[in-house]
Amino acid sequence: MNELTSKQGTATVSRLSTSAADFHQRLDALLDWEGVSDKAVQARVDEVLASVKQHGDAAVIDATNRFDRLSVTCMDELRLTPEQLKHAYDHLPAEQRDALTKAAARIKRYHERQKPSSWQYEEADGTVLGQKVTPLDRAGIYVPGGKAAYPSSVLMNAIPAHVAGVREIVMVVPTPDGVLNQLVLAAAHLAGVDYVFTIGGAQAIAALAYGTESVPWVDKIVGPGNIYVATAKRAVFGQVGIDMIAGPSEIMVVSDGQTDPDWLAMDLFSQAEHDEDAQAILISWDAEHLDAVEAAIERLLPSLERESIVRESLHNRGALIHCQDAEEAVTIINRVAPEHLELSVESPEAWLDDIRHAGAIFMGRYTAEALGDYCAGPNHVLPTSGTARFSSPLGVYDFQKRSSIIHCSAVGASELGKIASVLARGESLTAHARSAEYRIRD
Template identity: 75%
Template sequence: MSQTSTIARLTTRDADFDTRLETLLAWEGVSDQQVVARVDEIIAAIRQRGDAALVEYTNRFDRLSADDVEALTLTAGRLQAAFDGLPQEQRVALEHAAQRIRAYHERQKPSSWQYEEADGTVLGQKVTPIERVGIYVPGGKAAYPSSVLMNAIPADVAGVREIIMVVPTPDGVVNELVLAAAHLSGVERVFTVGGAQAIAALAYGTGSVPRVDKIVGPGNIYVATAKRAVFGQVGIDMIAGPSEILVVSDGGTDPEWLAMDLFSQAEHDEDAQAILVTWDAEHLEAVAQAIERLLPSMEREAIIRESLSRRGALILCEGREQAVALVDRIAPEHLELSVEAPEEMAQAVRHAGAIFMGRYTAEVLGDYCAGPNHVLPTSGTARFSSPLGVYDFQKRSSLIQCSPEGADVLGRTAAVLARGESLTAHARSAENRLKR
């Protein structure tokens, strides 16, 4: 493996390629015992002392001086005011993104269904929205209105009765764009709390903060650890790892475009991962040079450089087929197919969170306004997980109604199987409804 000053280069012909790739992809987001212990302590305090503990932790960690949870509560009127007060350009952009995200997710809505068998037995499935959902939104320096739209709009489309949002406001700094996004997304109440204490409040309720049925949204290691700890008490979306992009290029895309696409993920944080795969050696070199040329002009140069040097790579493979095999092995969160005939290649891919097809489809469009959800499986979990969607805010109940004839037919089968399992009461329950 050779190395430019910024990003590693690998080739599939190297004897140690598999080992190098595995090392590059390795990510273990497990909290250390100190974090776990601290989170457990916070959760226990919230469960025992409710509002008082929530106010205490919020004042301490966010440097506030709230007297009660009411002082940390924002109503629908405040959210409306935030939206109305935005500069027109931001208001129009936010509305455009919200409209596209809503239109896409409306198409995801599943329907209840049932059918009747010849003997009158009815079978089916009832789809019901989750009743109350909590949305966690990062605050402080990391303010993401797009995260509000992507988490809350699918819940609203699903028919969730009440959407509660929590967002920390360190030093009392409130982000108006985040509140405006909440207004457009169906959020009814916002609590300006964060961290593990906010997750515990949503999971167990505090008196003022209502207990929810599911918690979604990104956060730091304390938030992720708390979500893991309360899972089972409530549902959660996922434990997300760092952001990732895998770009596959056939050599026909401007190298500077691709360098910037890699930067767009690397600038998230030092653990983010940006990888390019190509079978054109000259093109790979051109992208490497573009990276070096453009990097000094980036506002977050230090973060990008660290991310690319630690977890980035330019990989030379032997053709399209091997590129697809690498995609499935990596199972990336974001996949850009910057190639001719991207639809054909997309059909061959089995594992990817979101697939961006063609030279003009930058991944960043999916982050904000294309329509599909940007909450995606990371760290190889696209092998078995899907993007966040309307279906994550609904549950399904099975419907069974037997006619007398159906009860006789099914009862005989059930009784035989029940007695085979030595469950006599099961068998007799079925046999009570048999025709004599």
């Protein structure tokens, strides 16, 4: 048995080698994740969605009391006022308020560069063609709560919506046992959120999708959540737009063996601490370096506040992968299509042309993925579970839609009508043909 594939059993994290006969099978098993396929979860979500659609506020209150261990009697108890949000911001410790403000400014500056413009052009016969970009009227943002609070998610979801020109932003955030996180409230104030409801899970998604007596319905729902949130978002798609079906957080780190093993261990921990289903993978062609990182993992793990979560995440879904060379590392990257990719190598720019699939790429030894989570500027709402093959980070474009503009001159309508007539009759759609033919000049 290969030396690197034999270190299992009691080890915190699995060791894989691309030279092992079962490597691809084991990698597939490691990556296997379908967060919305459980029939029991689907049934519970369907029940909640139907109840909220039919009974509105009453169903939201009932579900929130059951799942978040509350005892509220009306929606006013689940809505936060602008004054509460401002109070939270004003009373933050100065260091936290300063950090939140600086992060918000960086996120806004980055996303302002994403704004698309409307455009049009005129053809020789006077026909005008173009595209009109229009922001959504109302967006719903889901901010996770429970095992951890995420003020950064408030900024990452709300600021691009504001930059896009969305008129109203409705935020939902679960508060199990009624515990409010002041940083989350402060971030909502700073990001200009219009409505905040302390609800979560499928009931929150239903309220945003269908609207209730108190919760305005929205045009699109964005933001990550747990398995119930993901399942509910999939179910209401079509009634509203959604950004993506988000799975557990992921990080893939590629190291050339020259980065401090302690740094890399902590980078892996940074995603594994999200929850037990999160995934952290390190790839290197330096076997001794992998040994050093594994030793750092074992040494540093007991120092973490969320040790038990990290340990289970690494044991179930983590891996240290030994590959042959940098070229093989790129092949694995594109196979996995990771949410977060750290290129902890000497010349990361040389890798970019070959990397086709990754949500966000962190370049060089000093660029910890955690910087992207909070304050670098690019969005941290990213495609997971291999969907970076066809999806992109959340951005301004997710809060806008595009309308085509077609304004024909008389001459243009005549010339286009001749083409349309032939094609329409070829499809046996004579009304289409005749509609175009009426405008053809003799």
